[in-house]
């Protein structure tokens with residue numbers, strides 16, 4: 001197994017309208033590679049009530065964006081700080097950031113493993 005101790009995945013759930021500033025902040029922090037997925041989820045942000053054809057409905061899952069960023073040379077703490085700074089509004093629903101250890105990484109084109117693959 002290659003040396004993967006310092007490889008971390010930083011996974012952030014953020015507001016969709018903060019994606020552009022988070023992308024710029026990640027590039028500035030030295031972590032330009034990322035995967036972005038549209039997701040829906042629930043935290044402490046209250047459910048929204050609406051009406052459609054006279055019927056009331058509740059939306060308890062909010063549209064969010066998940067950003068996944070695997071880093072080896074750039075410290076995960078720096079990446080977390082960059083995301084939190086860029087995604088913060090101070091209102092409920094700003095999201096969360098999780099840091100997860102990565103056991104292995106392989107670059108498909110070259111077959112490189114571990115840190116060089118990231």
Ligand SMILES: Nc1ncnc2c1ncn2[C@@H]1O[C@H](COP(=O)(O)OP(=O)(O)OP(=O)(O)O)[C@@H](O)[C@H]1O
Nearest residue numbers: 013040041042043044045062064092093094095096
């Ligand atoms: N514990 C969790 N596990 C998985 N996803 C979560 C968790 N907490 C929050 N999320 C995701 O983050 C999104 C935003 O969460 P939200 O900001 O409402 O969380 P919060 O921290 O509980 O609330 P607040 O922003 O008011 O402090 C949720 O819609 C959900 O997708």
